[in-house]
Amino acid sequence: MFDGILLGQYVSGNSFLYILNPVNKILFCFTFMVLIVCCQSIFWTVNLGFIVLLLFFSAKLPFLAVLKGMKTILFFLIITFIMHIFFTSQGQVIFQYSKIIITLEGLLNALLIFFRIFFIIMINSILTLTTQPTEIAWGFQKLLYPFKIFKFPVDEFALMLSLALRFIPVLFQELGKIIDAQKSRGAEFDSPSFIKKILSFPPILIPMFINSFFRAEEIAMAMEARCYSNSQNRTHFTKIHTGFEDLFFVIFYTFITLVYLYLYYFKSYDLSVF
Amino acid sequence: MNAVTFNNVEHIYNEKSPFEIKSLNGVDLQIKKGEIFFICGNTGSGKSTLIKLINRLLIAKTGSIKVLEFDMNTIKKPFELRKKVGMIFQYPDNQIFETRVKKELIYGPEKFGMSKREALVKIKESCVLAGLDYEGFKNRNPFELSGGEKRKVAICSILAYDPEIIIFDEPTAGLDNSSILSLKKMFFKLKEKGKTIIAVSHNIDFISECCDKICLLSGGKVIFSGDFVDTMMRFTNKELEVFGVEKPFIYRLLEKIKFKDKDDFKEKIKNIENLFNV
Numbered sequence: 001m002f003d004g005i006l007l008g009q010y011v012s013g014n015s016f017l018y019i020l021n022p023v024n025k026i027l028f029c030f031t032f033m034v035l036i037v038c039c040q041s042i043f044w045t046v047n048l049g050f051i052v053l054l055l056f057f058s059a060k061l062p063f064l065a066v067l068k069g070m071k072t073i074l075f076f077l078i079i080t081f082i083m084h085i086f087f088t089s090q091g092q093v094i095f096q097y098s099k100i101i102i103t104l105e106g107l108l109n110a111l112l113i114f115f116r117i118f119f120i121i122m123i124n125s126i127l128t129l130t131t132q133p134t135e136i137a138w139g140f141q142k143l144l145y146p147f148k149i150f151k152f153p154v155d156e157f158a159l160m161l162s163l164a165l166r167f168i169p170v171l172f173q174e175l176g177k178i179i180d181a182q183k184s185r186g187a188e189f190d191s192p193s194f195i196k197k198i199l200s201f202p203p204i205l206i207p208m209f210i211n212s213f214f215r216a217e218e219i220a221m222a223m224e225a226r227c228y229s230n231s232q233n234r235t236h237f238t239k240i241h242t243g244f245e246d247l248f249f250v251i252f253y254t255f256i257t258l259v260y261l262y263l264y265y266f267k268s269y270d271l272s273v274f
Numbered sequence: 275m276n277a278v279t280f281n282n283v284e285h286i287y288n289e290k291s292p293f294e295i296k297s298l299n300g301v302d303l304q305i306k307k308g309e310i311f312f313i314c315g316n317t318g319s320g321k322s323t324l325i326k327l328i329n330r331l332l333i334a335k336t337g338s339i340k341v342l343e344f345d346m347n348t349i350k351k352p353f354e355l356r357k358k359v360g361m362i363f364q365y366p367d368n369q370i371f372e373t374r375v376k377k378e379l380i381y382g383p384e385k386f387g388m389s390k391r392e393a394l395v396k397i398k399e400s401c402v403l404a405g406l407d408y409e410g411f412k413n414r415n416p417f418e419l420s421g422g423e424k425r426k427v428a429i430c431s432i433l434a435y436d437p438e439i440i441i442f443d444e445p446t447a448g449l450d451n452s453s454i455l456s457l458k459k460m461f462f463k464l465k466e467k468g469k470t471i472i473a474v475s476h477n478i479d480f481i482s483e484c485c486d487k488i489c490l491l492s493g494g495k496v497i498f499s500g501d502f503v504d505t506m507m508r509f510t511n512k513e514l515e516v517f518g519v520e521k522p523f524i525y526r527l528l529e530k531i532k533f534k535d536k537d538d539f540k541e542k543i544k545n546i547e548n549l550f551n552v
Binding site for chain 2: 011012062064065068174177178180181182183184185186187188202203206207210211214
């Protein structure tokens, strides 16, 4: 059921994105996501997205497999698209039938939201496809380190994050097994009846939650048995280095951010329609 | 008559993605009705894929699969097929969701259209077969049972809708000796009833005492399929290790003894069995 879904998964490779420092990649993702969310014009959103896609292809990441994984959220994308088209009544009317009005603004808004979500997923895919979950957790730990001054439990937060990320594929596998077990006992998950669909959820969700709780308890006990503690400064088996590639990458996305901010805010290149 | 027929079956996981794995490659297999058929092989050899294909939890990429009267290439809805092919998974925790054992047992039969009264009769029969005290367990919470008890509940929940083919994935995993013994007895009772049993296992003692035929899988291919004695005659202990099984002691002993033919081999086994009162 979850064959080939790559969202949130690491794929081994050897392109330049793989050797970058995770902190650097997290900062890039954060910067580009903020830019895309703040951008109110389709033209600039697509421009930023184009740069993301360039990075995606230059790192030889599996674009089609990521698109295949997006099928699961396509439903929500379509719903938001339709809602924006039909519930925006202001602006130039381009289609009218009885009480149904489609305006140019509504259409552009729908497109803008669609592109925003699409490119945000692509940005996150760059991070997750090229960085192992433990490296992502390490990156967050380093980024949050200054908050230790305010007694923020950085190490505990990093541990929680790395455990959560580590178990995403495991939980997906478990979900597949549960669905198989219930299907073989006559459960129908692809029934056209809405009520049957709703009733088919408990046999999946209950074992899923109970197995997750048991697994969490087992992990806690395994860690306790090995005297895990965050009270001392922990060292890492593998050291992650920062190289020249990181410097070039920082210059690359800082330059793009500055150019974007200059053109979009100071020069007001807000092409009102696009 | 064949219960299951595989013809040149190929299966690929995660096709056209970086995680693509060819799990089965040109598998040909015949399982006769009423047989106890064991599938052996190391991790990743394709055992689980093969049994999932029988229940149409997976769909083959190429080749043809026939299970009872159902042709997998033309079947539209596998509901009727699953009614006749029961599958008991390795981990019963993946199927248990009700708050009472009774409710858990009735879920499958009700889904397959049995009336409550009919289902209860069948559940009681299946509990006797699997050695589960129905009256003592019916109101207990299945999540509070031990591993072996959960497995018995899982077995009963499948036997309750009376499938013609029963598939077991690692039936002896996590069971103590007495539970394995009652499982063995259950296998023979099911065989007497004319059921076809297909099982994946690494427990060679269990296999040697129950099985009619064995199939050895490696790298997604069927390397050998035949009766147990034939298999033990054909392969040395070292060769069998590739399939994740070890020859029983008696066969290892016989490896050291020269014999003329198959009948001579069988006779010598009988003599040794008599000697040790096996």
